[in-house]
Amino acid sequence: MGEGMFCRQCIVDGHRLRPLCRIEAWNGAFFERRELRQLGLRVQLGHVDNQPCPRAYRGRDKFVVIAENGFHHIAVDFCQCRLSQGRQRWEQLLLYGWYPSTPDNPKSAVTIATLKLFHAVSLQGKTMVYHFFNALAKITDNAGSQAFKKRYQLVLRLVRQWRNLRALKRGGMGNDPDRATAETGEDGWKDVSPEKRQVELLFFISRLSDQAKLLTTxxxxxxxxxxxxGWAYFVKSAPYTKFVETLGEQKEMSTCTGLAALDYANTKYSQGYATTGCGMITCGRHEVVAKNGVGDLQAGEKYGNMDYIIASAWCHFCTLLFFLLSYDIMCQWHKSLRERLKKLPSAVRLLLANYFVKFVIPKLHILGHLLKCWENFSLLYTLGAGQADMEGIERIWSSSGLMGASTREMGPGSQQDTLDDFWHYWNWNKVVGMGAMLRTRFLKARKELATQQSALDVFSQEQKADAPxxxxxxxxxxxxDGRTSPRPPNPYELPNSGVTLHEIELDLLHEEHDRQQRQLIADLLSNKSPTTKELSDFVTRRTRISRQIKKLRLLQRKYSPGALQRLATHPSSVEPAEAERAPLFLPSALSSAECSPPLVVPGLPQAEAQLRDAQCSESLDQIRHGLIIKKRLQTYKTLNSCRQHQNTRSRSLVDSQQHKVELVAGTYRQARAARIALAYVAGDSGWRVLEKADLRLPEDEEEAKRRKQHAMKGKRQEATKVNEVREVQGVPGMGEKNRVTPGFG
Structure with missing residues (x-):
């Protein structure tokens, strides 16, 4: 009936070694699907050429085989002659490339090629067994036949076994789970000089994720x-569960900003979940998951869970190595760590040597911490950290996050095996890609080293008096190293410009001056009405200010009569000014004659001078920190804002921060002017004029210069043209006058 059409016997002979092909037969009206077993093909296992065995054991006529092109019913025979060498039926299936459903009288199998395909697709595309199984069912019968539906549980079981076999193969363990593993570390590292210890530094990152939730039902x-x-990344279940049962509610309170890990340590949102997530330990340098470095979290991120997980991973490394340990709540977690480690089970208990471990906070997470955390846990200030950001664990969570939809519906064992398999895949890809990654980093570091070294040399030369x-x-x-005391001062700590307002308040309150002066200072500095939501109206605020001014006048009547005399001659006494514009007439606003006794209590001008010095110093600190925040907002806007509404929102945040800086700058200027007016009693202040151009970070000027140069370059390229007399007339560069370059005909 034409080319490509064959008789029944030719089809059987041609597919003796290809029994999983799809065959269609002409029924007189159209082509309909036929199975090769219906044409008489029987698969002879144990024979390479698939020729009939003289002592064949007749197997099932509808042996189910799940292949890449769907489900098949195959007629199989098992070999019992000498060619099989006494192999059992499941062994003959494996040699043929079919993975049996059970070693005892198997009735179905999945081809190894299909298992490999699903394994690759599930790891790369996070495809679930359910979707893969239904895709094969659609390929087999797109009309929705339910004939193979009961094989779903079979596929689940075989996929799990396949993951385990692949894990054993990767670990070089074969079928022996008790094979001894090699010791971690290299000989001779203990003799490394202190100058090169950062080369031997091990980077550890600890973090949790809520993507590994598990339903209790x-x-x-x-x-x-x-x-x-306990063979791969998860900790061994029995001892870990026993230890977790001894943990009560977490009592540690955060002394830093609002840390979600502590806020949800005893969360009430864990109802219905056997686990609310998992904690993980990874290498911060290469971003690979550590052995026995993952554990389930039952109700938030408790210290006890993370202590056990970190100690479990740490057991596979020599405890005398140099470690850089990163955690997003390190400022809280490291407290009393030594005592907590002593309470761990003996199998994972370890002794912590502070001079072998450095505690840091990842670069992105530290942005939400207090300034004190920056000074003590910043990677930028840590020897040996290089340019590591210690945020690699977030990239692991991002990649494995799509698996959460399927793993949360699994049983606890299936979930752990599935996640272990994915992290095997993750680590393998990291190892394979390490050559290209290290080469890229090396080339970038070599180029950057020359730039940084040149800048350092110039800076050191300009500051050669202070550089040593x-x-x-x-x-x-x-x-x-922690073995000596006291600890040297932190050179990266931002200096204070001087005494702060709170410090001067304490000093004034504790001075042994006469009782009237102390009472006046306390009233002036602490007389502030509380702010409430109901007092947001402008008129109400003005009324409150007026009341405060009236109280001030009562105090001035007793301690500063000269201020009331000046007020009597001021134009505001005839036509009262608005409350926010009313003059207060503190000693700095009075003349030296008006500040002399008995018009002013002795010591009051000196007290205001101290107050103004504190205001100036604290204002400078606030300006410095405000500009740093502004720079961060600008960097975020440049890197992350790519649409109009995002740019508008980011621009609003930057403008709001700039407004705050300008308000503080106004406070500084006002305090400086008042301090200069009090020079006759407190001497010269030394506070410098704060210009508007001073409200910038050092790199702002360089960035502005680069932008200007880039704009001029583009402008010259666009504006260059040939005029009527064939002369090339360009836009002059920076520092050049107008020029006309003759053209050539």
């Missing part, structure tokens, strides 16, 4: 244990 550990409990002292301070700080 699905299954339990006795009903669904892990096939590889600065270098010594940095070396002393970085060389501190």
């Amino acid at each position: 699905v299954s339990s550990w006795p009903a669904d244990p892990s096939i590889q409990d 002292a600065w270098k010594k301070a940095v070396d002393d700080f970085e060389g501190f």
Whole structure:
């Protein structure tokens, strides 16, 4: 009937070694699908050429095989002659490339090629078994036949076994789970000089994720244990569960900003979940998951869970190595760590040597911490950290996050085996891509080194009087190993410009001056009405200010009569000014004659001078920190704002921060003017004029210069043209006058 059409026997002979092909037969009206077994093909297992065995054991006529092109019913025979070498039926299936459903009298199988395909698709595309199974069912019969529906549980079981076999193969363990593993670390590292210790530094990152939630209604550990409990990345279940049962509610309170890990340690939103997430330990340098470095979290991120997980991963490394340990709540977690580690089970208990471990906070997470955390836990100030950001664990969570939709519906053992398999895949890709990654980083670092070294040389030359002292301070700080005391001062700590308002208040309140002066200072500095939501109206605020001014006048009547005399001659006494514009007439607004006794209580001008000095110093600190925040907002806008509404919102945040800086600058200028007016009693202040151009970070000027140069370059390229006399007339560059360059005909 034409080319490509064959008789029944030719079809059988041609597909003896290809029994999983799809065959269609002409029924006189159209082509309909036929199975090869219906044409008489029987698959002879145990024979390479698939020729009939003289002592064949007749198997099932409808042996189910799940292949890449769908489900098949195959007629199979098992070999019992000498060619099989006494192999059992499941072994003959494996040699043929079919993975049997059970070793005892198998009735179905999945081809190894299909298992490999699903394994790759599930790891790369996070495809679930359910979707893959239904896709094969659609390929087999797109009309929605339910004939193979009961094979779904079979596929789930075989996929799980396949993941376990692949894990054993990766670990070089074969079928022996008790094979000894090699020791971690290299000989001779203990003799490394202190100058090169950062080369031997191990980077550890600890973090949690809520993407590994597990419903309590699905299954339990006795009903669904892990096939590889404790062999890979998860900690061994039994001792970990026993330890977690001894943990009570977390009592640690945060002394830093609002940390979600602490706020939700005893969360009430864990109802219905056997686990609310998992904690993980990874290498911060290469972003690979550590062995036995993952554990389930039952109700938030408690210290006890993370202590056990970190100690479990740490056991695979020599405790005398140099470690850089990163955690997003390190400022809280490191407190009392030594005592908590002593309470761990003996199998994972370790002794912590502070001079072998450095605690840091990842670069992105530290932005939400207090300034004190920056000074003590910043990677930028840590020797050996290089340009590591220690945020690699977030990239792991991002990649594995799509698996959460399927793993939360699994039993606890299936979930752990599935996640272990994915992290095997993640680590393998990291190792394979490490060559290209390290080469890229090396080329970038070599180029950047030349730039930074040149800038450092120029800076050191310009600051050669102070550079040696600065270098010594940095070396002393970085060389501190915890075995000596006291700890050297932190050279990266932002200096205070002077005494603060709170400090001067305490000093004034504790001075042994006469009782009337102390009472006046306390009234002036602490007389502030509380702010409430009902007092947001402008008129109400003005009324409150007026009341405060009246109280001030009562105090001035007793302690500063000269202020009332000046007020009597001021134009505001005839036509009262608005409350926010009413003059207060503090000693700085009075003349030296008006500030002399008995018009002013002795010591009051000196007290205001101290107050103004405190205002100036604190204002400068606030301006400095405000500009740093503004710079961060600008950087975020440049890197992340790519649409109009995002740009508008980011621009509003930057403008709002600039407004705050300008308000503080106004406070400084006002306090400086008042301090200068009090020079006759407190001496020269030394506070410098704050110009508008001073409200910038050092790099702002350089960035503005680069932008201007870039704009001029583009402008010259666009504006260059040939005039009527064939002369090239260009836009002059920076520092050049107008020029006309003759053209050539």
